[in-house]
Amino acid sequence: MARLFADTTPLKTPDFRRLWVAGIVTVIGANLTIFAVPVQLYALTQSSAYVGLSGVFALVPLIVFGLLGGAWADAMDRRVLLIITSCGLGVSSVLLWLQAALGLNNVWVVLCLLSVQQAFYAIDSPTRSAAIPRMIPGDQLAAANSLNFTVFQFGAIVGPLMAGVMLRWVDLSTLYLIDAATCLVPMWVAWRLAPIPPSVSGRGMGFDAVRSVFEGFRFLSGNKVVLMSFVVDLIAMIAGMPRALFPEMAHQSFGGPIEGGTTMALLAAAMSIGAVVGGVFSGWFPRIQRQGLAVVIAIVVWGAAMIGFGVAGGLAHGSAGTMLWIAVVFLAIGGAADMVSAAFRSTILQQVASDDLRGRLQGVFTVVVAGGPRLADTAHGVAAAMVGTTLAAAGGGALVVIGVVVAAAAVPVFVRYRVPPTKP
Structure with missing residues (x-):
């Protein structure tokens, strides 16, 4: 039975342990904001299309700064870059709190501040992930990634549930404020890390960074396994992620x-509940x-689960209580499958x-x-406005199953990929 539970060997490494423990706090705070933004947008507009529009405002900075941030992570000390991004995330959360506390009630202010926050996240995430292989041996990477994704999903459970309960006593601005406070933890942890200088010196942060981005794309174009790992996830997320609904x-x-409450919190947390269960039993x-x-x-299972979720929503009008829990179960199954894939x-x-x-x-x-999920927000928001939420969710799940099977058949080298021998 012990072999079924998560392998905690990477936590013996002090720097990885600090990052992991800090993540428990910070992902809870981040998920308060992830919960609050769509709830605020829907309360202001009562339209899933506007909720889906948040995907566009988040996607552009994710693309630009995700690519540049990855190049910067190869060009400078990753510890220093983590300190900078932690501060930026904290400031953007403070600004989100101010707009809500002042009662601006402006959709475009919320969307623009979301863009700023996503820009800092886009730099922080690749830097953090690229630092991990410098901290632990290669044979511990699968276990380390499982631990990280488990913490990430744990926050995605606790955050929405906390938000749903807290909104009975506090207003939406408090959720943003708590997120801002939790950003102090990664600042402190990044400061405590050992330096992580670049492996190859001489790269710049300006035009060199842009050129470095293209070097990364050249590597991708010649490596079908890594390229397909991105392709199949895009299929799964764009077609199958129904969170905008x-x-x-x-x-x-x-x-x-209409303000959210526990029903919204259950839907928002369900995928992460399944992911945490999958992470706890990730010893295999x-x-x-x-x-x-x-x-x-795993992606085929994800798509099938989203079909089930959409159908449950379509049948809920006559027995909302029962079908809510069935929908939550399907989302949890999908979350476990997504955790394995990720x-x-x-x-x-x-x-x-x-x-x-x-x-x-x-x-x-x-x-x-x-x-990918941001594109899904836009696509599902538009689809729901045109054909309804049931068909948008279930139809998306069906497209996932078809798409990933076709992709796997077209590039069989990805399906045949095996773990390379560990270098001494």
């Missing part, structure tokens, strides 16, 4: 209040050699790329992992 479905399908991850095949299977895709990238390329490739990874 949660506010409308929570209110109209499952009978929750290091024993999987066919990691590409594992990713494909952990193996990240491990594949860290195993294949050399350290002087990891920042740039992790930047692309960040663009895909965070940008």
